Amino acid sequence: MRIKLGVVFGGESVEHEVSIISAVQAMNKIDQEKYDVIPIYITKEGEWYTGNMLMDVEVYQDLDLIKKYANNVVLYKKDGAFVLQNKGLFKKIVTDLDVIFPITHGTNVEDGILQGYLQTIGIPYVGPNVYAAVVAQDKAYMRDIFKANDLPIPTYTWFYDADYKNNPDEVIEKIEKIKYPVIVKPATTGSSVGIGVAKNKDELIKAIEEAINYDSKIVVEEVIKNLMEVNISVLGNYESQETSVIEEVLSKSAFLTYDEKYVGSGKVKGKLGAKVTPLKGSKGMASADRKIPADLTDKMTKEVEELAIKVFKVLGNSGNARIDMLIDKKAKKVYVNEINSIPGSLAFYLWDPKGKDYTELLDDMISIAIKDYKRRESKTHSFNTNILQGFARNGLKGMKGKLQNK
Numbered sequence: 504m505r506i507k508l509g510v511v512f513g514g515e516s517v518e519h520e521v522s523i524i525s526a527v528q529a530m531n532k533i534d535q536e537k538y539d540v541i542p543i544y545i546t547k548e549g550e551w552y553t554g555n556m557l558m559d560v561e562v563y564q565d566l567d568l569i570k571k572y573a574n575n576v577v578l579y580k581k582d583g584a585f586v587l588q589n590k591g592l593f594k595k596i597v598t599d600l601d602v603i604f605p606i607t608h609g610t611n612v613e614d615g616i617l618q619g620y621l622q623t624i625g626i627p628y629v630g631p632n633v634y635a636a637v638v639a640q641d642k643a644y645m646r647d648i649f650k651a652n653d654l655p656i657p658t659y660t661w662f663y664d665a666d667y668k669n670n671p672d673e674v675i676e677k678i679e680k681i682k683y684p685v686i687v688k689p690a691t692t693g694s695s696v697g698i699g700v701a702k703n704k705d706e707l708i709k710a711i712e713e714a715i716n717y718d719s720k721i722v723v724e725e726v727i728k729n730l731m732e733v734n735i736s737v738l739g740n741y742e743s744q745e746t747s748v749i750e751e752v753l754s755k756s757a758f759l760t761y762d763e764k765y766v767g768s769g770k771v772k773g774k775l776g777a778k779v780t781p782l783k784g785s786k787g788m789a790s791a792d793r794k795i796p797a798d799l800t801d802k803m804t805k806e807v808e809e810l811a812i813k814v815f816k817v818l819g820n821s822g823n824a825r826i827d828m829l830i831d832k833k834a835k836k837v838y839v840n841e842i843n844s845i846p847g848s849l850a851f852y853l854w855d856p857k858g859k860d861y862t863e864l865l866d867d868m869i870s871i872a873i874k875d876y877k878r879r880e881s882k883t884h885s886f887n888t889n890i891l892q893g894f895a896r897n898g899l900k901g902m903k904g905k906l907q908n909k
Contacts, residue, residue, distance in 0.1 A: 505537060507539045507598065507599060507600050507601045508540055508601065508869065509541045509543050510529065510533075510541065510543060510604045511617065513547070513612075514545040514607050515547050515612070516609030516610050516612050516613070517696045519609075522606060523560065523563050524560065525608065525847055527558060529606055530542060530558050531558065532851075540558070541553060541587070543578070544569065551587075552570070553574050554569075556568075556572060574597050575589065575591065576588060585625075586599045587600065600626065602869060604865075605630055609640075609691075609692060610692060613639075613844065614641070618630070618631065627876035629871070630823075630844060630868070631821055631844040632819070634819060635819050635821065640691050641691050641720070648818070654817065655839060657838050659681070659723065660681065661720060661721060662677070664719045665719070671708075674711075678707065678723045682725070684726040685726060687714050687721065688721070689715075689717040689720075690722050692718060697714045698714070700726065729831050730831070732751065732754060733750065733807060733828050734750050734752060734827050734828070734850070735825070735828070735853065736825045736850040737826060738822070738864070739821070744812050746808045748857055749797040749804060749853075750794065750797055793852075795856055796856065803830075811826040820842065822868050823864065824845075825850040826842050849865075
């Protein structure tokens with residue numbers, strides 16, 4: 504019997520379309536003999552839809568077709584089963600589910616909100632738990648935790664939009680202690696949305712005002728000199744981990760832009776016998792120009808691998824995360840930039856050169872999720888007692904009277 508796998512994607516996020524690309528890629532690579540794939544698309548308005556048509560990326564060019572022909576559903580637990588039910592007049596069960604696979608990016612879906620809903624229902628799900636998802640999505644929290652665990656990171660500061668609006672001079676003075684150039688980032692967006700580089704005060708003000716359009720919390724940090732950007736993926740959970748090859752990201756900008764990530768040429772300089780064919784159209788993070796493997800010494804490669812595992816474990820991550828790092832080539836120093844708990848394209852292109860194809864990678868991620876679920880279920884989360892039974896009947900009456908008098 505095949506495992507019923509619900510793949511959730513979309514959502515109210517600036518990375519909505521990126522999530523669709525990543526999910527459609529994955530759904531067409533999941534082992535169809537082992538899994539019954541059930542697509543679950545969340546619109547930008549928060550409506551959930553399911554239907555086989557959602558596995559075709561061209562469908563999303565006309566969202567009215569989805570609303571007309573796909574099933575508008577809700578996910579909940581009924582009689583011990585996890586089900587998708589129609590929201591129409593006749594509330595029919597469309598299907599039951601065994602596992603959820605979130606392939607979501609950005610605010611409201613990757614940041615612990617979706618994970619919290621799934622955990623409340625009780626269904627097994629792939630990827631980070633609530634805590635890891637929250638921290639991985641918030642660049643300010645993330646850096647504070649990295650700093651507390653002595654992980655090497657660029658010099659940074661962060662502030663709220665209200666701080667800037669109430670006292671911009673104070674915020675700018677704090678930032679300028681870092682020294683220009685600096686990079687300005689919305690704390691909880693991804694895919695390089697809202698990011699800007701400032702070489703002086705005027706550019707800083709412009710970058711802050713742009714970032715505030717996307718978030719209430721803003722991170723500003725130093726620009727690393729002699730920059731080389733490398734990414735590595737870690738697969739596993741807090742018990743065991745394995746690392747992918749390391750890629751060097753070939754960006755024409757001070758940081759990898761949205762267009763370079765998702766609308767790029769897809770040029771790849773490969774070694775290790777990796778297949779490196781040009782990609783047609785948008786292929787998620789696979790569209791970015793890159794060198795695989797990165798041109799690093801054995802010593803530097805080992806340092807990046809060990810640092811990536813530390814980052815993964817510090818946040819208690821699970822599944823397949825991509826850790827982005829910055830290297831000062833002249834100083835030969837590695838800095839942690841960030842972790843992507845559900846990376847674009849699930850970073851499948853970093854595993855192929857190690858002999859793990861996309862289908863196997865997806866299967867490994869689902870297996871890890873099931874193990875995590877079994878371990879979570881083995882822990883004590885409640886006690887078989889009811890303290891309310893100890894309340895005397897007249898005590899409850901007195902409480903009711905007090906509440907009514909308020």
